[in-house]
Amino acid sequence: MCTRFPPEPNGYLHIGHGKSICLNAGIARDYGGKFNLRFDDTNPVKEEEEYVESIVEDVRWLAPEFTAGPLFASDYFEQMYQWAEELIQKGLAYVDDLSAEEIRQYRGTLTEPGKESPYRYRSVAENLDLFRRMRAGEFPDGSRVLRAKIDMSSPNLNLRDPVMYRILHATHHRTGDAWCIYPMYDWAHGLEDSIEGITHSICTLEFEDHRPLYDWYLDQLGIYHPRQIEFARLNLTYTVMSKRWLLRLVQGGYVSGWDDPRMPTLSGLRRRGYTAEAIWDFAERIGVAKANSMVDLGLLEHCIREELNVRAPRALAVLHPLRVVVENYPEDQVEEFEVPNHPQRPELGTRPVPFSRVLYLERDDFMEQPPAKFFRLAPGREVRLMNAYYLTCVGVVKNAAGEIVELRCTYDPTSRGGVTPDGRKVKGTLHWVSAAHAIDAEVRLYDNLFLKENPYDVPEGQDFTVNLNPESLKVLTGCKLEPGLATAAPGDRFQFMRQGYFCVDSKDSRPGALVFNSTVGLKDTWAKIQQQPE
């Protein structure tokens, strides 16, 4: 078993490529085979070194232990050229002087057969001479091509004498100016697979029509013949995967770059806090088939939640702070509570969290006039501060505009640790942070980039921007975090209790000026209840 992932280095990898990488690398893993990362770098005008670097990084991140390479199609150019001469010798390829426009016209249409080029029956010697001179750089771009001689009346347009080589006086990111003719995908791909001994050449559905050509080249050459198998590419709700649209998002400044945490790119997901394991899990759950489908984004989110639930240490963080004064708590007293890093995994230990008279609570955890099912804090109501004390609201302080600016509360000294001697129960348990000890941080809350399940569904005459979610990014400043988070390093992941999973941004976070990205929220039953029409 030998598989490969053959990206063209002309863009960043996204979750759809992730599916392909997991599929191919997974086969190699499961059957003890090989998996090659091979760049299909046959078009110098579109390809750049920047892209190969990002792709190598992404593939190594996803499948480090299975990946061989990087390999490059451009390393096989000489061999490909020799094989092209071989086809010419066999009378199976010819140099065509028709212009691009003429070739298009001669190709016919979906329903009408094509016409043969007047240059189709040149002698082998003339073809060889011309092809060598193409390589030598004697002709300008677009003046001639090498074509396979197959069947101009084939119902499969790919078989109507496909172009094998075009003249391109362009500098290649790896071969420099060594070549001025470059092989076309159909000609090159099977050869690359054959050279590497690929057994299963797995590609997406749109190449199904190309398979007869893939087979034809290999058969005519009589070289090792891998088998091409197609599968449906991934579509995700609320997400775009086309290079064109992704590029628009980046170039239009709708996102901060290819690795913006809202992007479905592997680098974006990584920066968002996704793990390689979660992406593998996702890839395995969605399966592989030939039916076009659209996978629910919720499944991807489920995968990362499930993993982070197990591995992410918990932390207390107040995103929308509301000041709370505990009136009966001594003015200058500070005590520390030992808080478990993970309630379900005691082996992860505890950490000290300071408590004092002035605290911050989440604004959403208080309602002056609570509806029926609200069981958090309200005037006269008692709740538990997680791992600390029971707290009762005794007063509300408002500003001139009538906005709540502070809560006055009392605590039950006998409830230390969050349990009372009388064993009385309380409905709500809230996260909190000591005002005097909290550290400030910026928190970036992300939502889907698009409002529609299918962002490509744009009303007639309108721009794709109508589907953009104006609230896909919310930057919160002045968030209050427990002091232990001060030493969090870029990439570190936490569960902010009762809220969701967050990671320290790998680009913008600095010690003393931390920036957290929301990876995914916790499931929120309360939000669901609130949305129900009463």
Added chain:
RNA sequence: UGGGGCGUGGCCAAGUGGUAAGGCGACGGACUUUGAAUCCGUUUACCGUAGGUUCGAAUCCUACCGCCCCAGCCA
């Protein structure tokens, strides 16, 4: 109106002649110092449609319907 594919519950997806796995979601309930997690249960599919073959069909045959891809010197 040429060719190549695909159509199984809300979303994915097994199953290729023996009478419809699983996951996600949704909905109930238990438990709970995260309205999370966990646990239990429910969601009981005219297998695109219509015919046919067969003791028996999602699986085989025929016709029809719907959706996707192909006319780059892109990949």
